[in-house]
Amino acid sequence: MYILFLPGNKQKFFTTFPYSFFVTDFSNYDRNVFLVKLDRMIDRGALLSRYSRASELDIRDVYRKEFSGNEKKGEDFYRRVFVEYGDESIAELVTAQVAVQNVSNIASKIMEELRVGLSFLEKSSRYVRYDRKSSGRYPFMEAETVGITGQNAADYEQYCNDLFDFYSRNYEVAQNFFKRKYPLDSILFSDGHSAMKISDAGEMERKTMEKSYNSAVRARALDDLRFLLPGSTLTNIGISGNGRSFIHLIQKLQSTGLPEAVKLASELYFELSTELPELLKSAVSDHGKELTRYMSGLANFTANPDLEAPAQPKTVTLLESDDRRKALIRAVSIYEFSCGYGDLQTLMLSNGEMQDHMLGEKIRRLADMRENRRHKLHRAFETVWYLFQINTNYGAFRDLQRHRFISIVRKPLTALYGYDTPDLFQDSAEFHELMQKGKELWKAIVKKDGPMVAQYSVPYAYRYPVSAYLNLKELAFFCELRSTPQAHYDLRRIASDMYDAVKAVHPELSSMLKFVDTSDYALGRLKSEHMKERKLRDIKENVE
Structure with a gap:
């Protein structure tokens, strides 16, 4: 028999496994927060999934009874659950x-x-x-x-x-x-x-x-x-x-x-x-x-694509947005609802009787609480929505796509919408010749192998319009992050244009975006690189 001595003169008795079980399989046995350290990830997920139906108060006891010494337990568990219940949500516990x-x-x-x-x-x-x-x-x-x-x-x-x-x-x-x-x-x-x-x-x-x-x-x-x-x-x-x-x-x-x-x-x-x-x-x-x-x-891109140039949209176009006053009333009311015991419907009716400047003052008080861009907007601002068309080059799109709270809908990459020319190549005939050659090659591949395959030949310089649907909270995060000096200049331009578009339709709500940087910078990475080099120098000096 193995005895585990716990704080407070408590003891637990086990007969089926050694004390090393606690060291290797869990980070502790005497606290309510612990790491599950089983060797196989599928066993970790299966064990955690037992919280759903296990009567035991401690999942570590479930492990001792059902999993310890059974190498196939995790696999058998998932097979049985999928067959009996079809519950794929438990697969989220395996990483x-x-x-x-x-x-x-x-x-x-x-x-x-x-x-x-x-x-x-x-x-x-x-x-x-x-x-x-x-x-x-x-x-x-x-x-x-x-x-x-x-x-x-x-x-x-x-x-x-x-x-x-x-x-x-x-x-x-x-x-x-x-x-x-x-x-x-x-x-x-x-x-x-x-x-x-x-x-x-x-x-x-x-x-x-x-x-x-x-x-x-x-x-x-x-x-x-x-x-x-x-x-x-x-x-x-x-x-x-x-x-x-x-x-x-x-x-x-x-x-x-x-x-x-x-x-x-x-x-x-x-x-x-x-x-x-x-x-x-x-x-x-x-x-x-x-x-x-x-x-x-x-x-499946089944449409027969037109290989001639369509209309050329602007870089940023705000296509739709919530009604200014309705959005203002909704955001203020939901925020106040989260802070007290009032009824949401009553709050919306009450705020609906207020003039715009009074509602705007409530927004300004909330904005004053933000001291830097890491102070995120309240969830109430997730209820205010915007639909943009963003027509930027494919290189910049790749950065835009990283913002997973923006609902982006896109089509295959093409050479139909023209291309952006960076400062470096403004006077380069060879650059423009390469871009034109790319368009002709893209057309040829579309005709022979289809538009999906033709994407591979298109340079990042080519413009790529996508739809972007997002809420005000995500808009603030995106615009404030992507307007920082170290962001790529294409993303800085997009962030600034989106901010300007929202200011025009929602002047009160846009005051929440306090940290959008619309300044121009010669070398955007300079400040962050300088800070990095100073830190490295200080570390070296301290070591020496």
């Missing part, structure tokens, strides 16, 4: 971390459309060079893997190589361009209290300024160079999420019909099945296949 490497920026955006249950971290196009070859190839997906056939395959390979060659040739050119445009001796560096030029700094601080300046220039150069990258550019993604969402991811990839995406679905299923047996089977069950067929029908 996994997956690395996906050498995937295109077409497939990666399909994966990242999943907004619930999965967290993504992707290789940056702003801070990493993309002209390094591997096995003699630039980092873009081969025509055969993409599904491009015939002469288009050879033209596609040549075109992508031309884009990356131009990228590589202009890497140093770009940095020199921005050094001339923003000379080091003209830059003001701030330490948070005062600003100075490099000529006024001491030797140690001068070195710090030079490092931060060079890093900011490099980042600015890469911001412009990424316009050249094709949709087929390879990237790496780290994914952390729960089993239910991985099932949906597999089904979504299968439903696209894209060769790369279908292959990814199979590879994800194979790798996850080793860790989550039984659970993943629902992805390919009869119900799973039926759902995949339905999703395929929704996603």
Whole structure:
């Protein structure tokens, strides 16, 4: 018999397992908050799922009785629950971390459309060079893997190589361009209290300024160079999420019909099945296949696309918004409802009798409570909605898509809406020739292999209109975050335009957005790079 001595002279007696059970399987046994540390993730999920129907007060006792020494318990549990109840919600208690490497920026955006249950971290196009070859190839997906056939395959390979060659040739050119445009001796560096030029700094601080300046220039150069990258550019993604969402991811990839995406679905299923047996089977069950067929029908781009240019929308267009007064009354009333015992209907009737300036004063008092952008808006502001069309380049869209509370609806990437030209290439005939060549190649691939496959040939510079539906709370988060100096200038412009559009229709409610930065910055990354270099210098000094 094994005896565990607990605080307060309490004892627990166990006869079936050693004391090491507590050390290896749970972080403690005598407290109500503890880590579940079972070796297999599927066993962790199965055990936690027992909270739903177990009569025992302590799940650790359930483990001792049902799981300890039974290697198949977790698998058997999920098999039984799915058969008896069909309750897939329990799959959310099983998590996994997956690395996906050498995937295109077409497939990666399909994966990242999943907004619930999965967290993504992707290789940056702003801070990493993309002209390094591997096995003699630039980092873009081969025509055969993409599904491009015939002469288009050879033209596609040549075109992508031309884009990356131009990228590589202009890497140093770009940095020199921005050094001339923003000379080091003209830059003001701030330490948070005062600003100075490099000529006024001491030797140690001068070195710090030079490092931060060079890093900011490099980042600015890469911001412009990424316009050249094709949709087929390879990237790496780290994914952390729960089993239910991985099932949906597999089904979504299968439903696209894209060769790369279908292959990814199979590879994800194979790798996850080793860790989550039984659970993943629902992805390919009869119900799973039926759902995949339905999703395929929704996603299938069956329309015969017009290959001529349509109307060119503005970068940001506010298409619809809540009625100004109704939105104001609703947001104020729901906030007050959350703070007291009043009835919501009564509050809305009472506030409905107030004049706009009185309601606006309530909003201003709430706004005054916010001291920085990390002070998020109250949930009451999630009830105020806006519908935008955002027509930005594909590179900027990739940043926009990361905001998962924005409901984005999009279509396949095309070369129909024109392209953006960064400062670096304003006078570059070769850049414009490459963009025009890309449009002709896209048309050829659409005719032969379809619009879904043709996406891979389109450079990031091409404009990509999407619909974006979001609430005021998310709008504040997006506009305040993406208008910070270090954000990409395209996102800063979008954030500023969205803010201006909302101010025009909701002047009172827009006062909640206190930290939108509409200033212009020479080198947006400079301040953050300078702070980083100063911290690194201080750490080095303390160590020495």
